[in-house]
Amino acid sequence: MPSIETHGLTKRYGNDVVAVDDLDLTVESGEVFGFLGPNGAGKSTTINMLLDFVRPTAGESRVLGHDPQTNPRAIRERTGVLPEATGFYDGDTARDHLQFATAMKRTTDDPDALLERVGLADAADRPVSGFSKGMRQRLGLAIALVGSPDLLILDEPLGGLDPSGARLLREVVRNERDRGAAVFFSSHIMDQVETVCDRVGIMHDGRLVAVDTIDALHAQSATPETVSLSVETAPQGVTDQLAAISGISEATAENGSIRITCPDPAAKTDAIARLDEEGVPILDIDTEASSLEEVFLTITDDSDTAGANRV
Numbered sequence: 001m002p003s004i005e006t007h008g009l010t011k012r013y014g015n016d017v018v019a020v021d022d023l024d025l026t027v028e029s030g031e032v033f034g035f036l037g038p039n040g041a042g043k044s045t046t047i048n049m050l051l052d053f054v055r056p057t058a059g060e061s062r063v064l065g066h067d068p069q070t071n072p073r074a075i076r077e078r079t080g081v082l083p084e085a086t087g088f089y090d091g092d093t094a095r096d097h098l099q100f101a102t103a104m105k106r107t108t109d110d111p112d113a114l115l116e117r118v119g120l121a122d123a124a125d126r127p128v129s130g131f132s133k134g135m136r137q138r139l140g141l142a143i144a145l146v147g148s149p150d151l152l153i154l155d156e157p158l159g160g161l162d163p164s165g166a167r168l169l170r171e172v173v174r175n176e177r178d179r180g181a182a183v184f185f186s187s188h189i190m191d192q193v194e195t196v197c198d199r200v201g202i203m204h205d206g207r208l209v210a211v212d213t214i215d216a217l218h219a220q221s222a223t224p225e226t227v228s229l230s231v232e233t234a235p236q237g238v239t240d241q242l243a244a245i246s247g248i249s250e251a252t253a254e255n256g257s258i259r260i261t262c263p264d265p266a267a268k269t270d271a272i273a274r275l276d277e278e279g280v281p282i283l284d285i286d287t288e289a290s291s292l293e294e295v296f297l298t299i300t301d302d303s304d305t306a307g308a309n310r311v
């Protein structure tokens, strides 16, 4: 049974705004799914419909096998949620919040162990009023983990987190996936999610314009791979020969390095073979794939022509 399944899910506000437009989406159990898109793309509205905080205009969804509109309680009992803006009781401590959350979910989870997991053990007894944005985000994550949920829904979990917080979040996500939970999280920060997602979906203007594995999105990106080949010396004219190879659009040489741009990644092996033929020893090879950020911009800037899977 998929953890999340939507068919034609749509939310309109008035006549002009289509926040989510005909969304068909499946997130399998045990999968980490990054739900990506720029501001206003419809990510939070989708999450709110999955949790029955917002009612759809059309379409249907199932979360952990339940319809959010008829059985929201069954969903919330087995789902850990980190909302985009978490409300806290400012006078209460971090431990108070975890004790309340464990009581609400009727679990025997140890609040201190959860605070330890998100790096807040030292702040357990401090009132939340003095917490920074990142500390609040970590506390929200600890609350989401209460009860070892089957599904984690994290809305912009990276907001306010410093690099060590972002690393910790990725660790938590991996551990939860290894435990068997599905993780569905939204983000507009592409590069932070690359190493942790099994698949990503990219939202743009309410529509899911691409859904695939990260590798497949890279391969479909309009941004070509660049390869730097370290050589002792680049002989006269070698860059022209390389640029003439099919699948290579540009070749330049500077300071013992030949840099080739390969719209067809397979062409780099032809370039290496040509340098071998020319008797040019290659000392090192460094490949730069397009960043997910570039893939994302390619798709959302021109979502009608980008090569990613249409949905």
Ligand SMILES: Nc1ncnc2c1ncn2[C@@H]1O[C@H](COP(=O)(O)OP(=O)(O)OP(=O)(O)O)[C@@H](O)[C@H]1O
Pocket (backbone or CB within 6 Å): 013, 017, 018, 019, 020, 037, 038, 039, 040, 041, 042, 043, 044, 045, 046, 084, 188
């Ligand atoms: N209650 C509402 N009334 C009217 N329009 C709304 C409402 N909630 C959301 N919208 C609109 O729906 C669209 C999608 O908003 P949503 O908050 O889902 O985007 P998002 O992808 O989560 O953006 P962000 O990354 O900025 O959080 C936006 O155009 C937004 O203005």
